[in-house]
Amino acid sequence: MTTSIKQLPDIEQVLSGNGACGGCPATMGLRVVGKALGSNAIMLLTPSCAVASMGMTPKLGYNWPCINICFASAGSSASGITHAVEIMQEKGRLQGELPTVFTWTGDGGTYDIGFQALSAAAERNDNIIHFCYNNEAYSNTGVQRSGATPRGCFTTTTPTGKRQPKKNLALLMLEHNIPYVATANVAYPGDLYDKVVKAKNTPGTKYIEILAPCYLGWQFDMSETVQMSRAAVRCGAWLLWEAENGKINFNNPSARIISGKKAAEPVDEYLMNQGRFNRLLKGPDATQRIAEIQGDIDREIAFMRERAKITV
Template sequence: MTDISRRSVTNLSAIPKEEYIYRCTSACAGCSSSLCLRYVLKAAGPDSVLVVPACCTSVIQGIYPATAMNVPVYNVAFAAAAACASGMSEAFAATGKETNVIVYAGDGGTVDIGIQSLSGAFERGTNFLYICYDNEAYGNTGMQRSGSTPLGARTTTTPGGKPTSKKDLDRIVEAHNPPYMATACSAYPLDLYKKVRKALSIRGPKFIHILAPCPPGWRYPTEKTVEMGKLAVKTGVWVLYEREFGKLTINGPSKAAMRKPEPLEDYISGQGRFKNLSPETLDLMRQQVEQNIQRLAREEEGVC
């Protein structure tokens, strides 16, 4: 891995000013996944390569040679990102290079189509960082439901609301016992920056799962992206934590939310994808949020 600065970063002003993703992206207004990638690359630095399967980022980067990326990008097939990263990581190691190999993939290419190569790379102990930016649908092709789409959400293929719950990707990854895994959210860029830096300081397979609200897919005004991410955390829908060598630590913003979460309705009501949600579905969603909070709290306390 590249030499990552050891100086403490305690606020956004201390984050490096260098930019590795430029303003000429093809992202939608209010896109949080491109905001996340900006901080990911600031944390990783110039000696990094991105492996990007088919997803929104494939479009956001623009057309070569006039792309918005200032690091090498490998665009690969939907199912192949982790497999490509495995070969790339081994090739760099064989030539004595410590270049950061980072997969940056959407939920469709991670939770569904790419999960087999992700599992294989983690089983082999590949030295890389896999990042899933999760907008909870196949955003690049019109917001069809994915395995990451939450219960009750309306998509182009679930116009009446998704009847099943979101696949628990994090527990699937946890079962592989990676040395480091974490959750993050686009509304908390400093938290994301620190987690990427920590991940890249550890050898072996690492995983970061980012909640990336999507204005056109979730159907909220473009200026509400940061607010929507914060509501996800404050209501307990999305818990920020990191698991380092098996030990779980719940991070600051979620610590407060777990003690006294804001009403789930505050998060749901601002999104058109949850329009006409039935009271029964809302109750079930609330139960799932509470159960997940309790499970993580028990794990952090060491109570099985």
């Protein structure tokens, strides 16, 4: 049974007065993560909106020890920290439960610039949780494309709409044979909370990716962050799943789509509500380009179904 939003613990690790935009999905996700991890954790951040939002010592917006590291090194730095705390415990310099070592990293720092170090940490199965809050662009530097940007999307480096589909990084992480991989979404906080609790209690490398619709990059009203997150799941542009020791399970509402009990909504309305697809929708080849985006979603659903050995 999924934890309901009313059952989430009162503990707040994300403090008021931080520098995030109103309605920031990354900060909403982090708030839920904080409720699941509690205070005994060490946070590592690569350059991103999450760093810009946290403020400066001694007035940090996040209530953990926070380490700012360079873009490429989330995986390797977290590995170093987790080994250090294990050695401190062995030597009797750290008593009690070991802190959870986690990285809080954007899609730029995960899909692109940080992938090598993350892949190496996963191959070593170092005891860390890597969180990717995925706003599908390099938002902090003014919205450039990343490997997570979907096809058709306008960014400052894809002025006519991105021509390539996004990568499936959660699946790539699963191929590292790590014990826990999950996708989540800020519209489903109980589902996210449960996944973080599982990751916290699982030794080895864990990867959790949270879709984070950013009003600035996606161009919608900031009050609609949660609706936009939900719409992504309903049309199948974002699938909720988790894999424990390699076995994939889908979570509702994605489970209903994957099992064929409910059809995914057509992508058109989801696209029309985001300014980042405006130019594409107004272009002469709009029908063809929407069909390409729909094709990417349909292919991904079929592929994940097959990968999870689900027949409809």
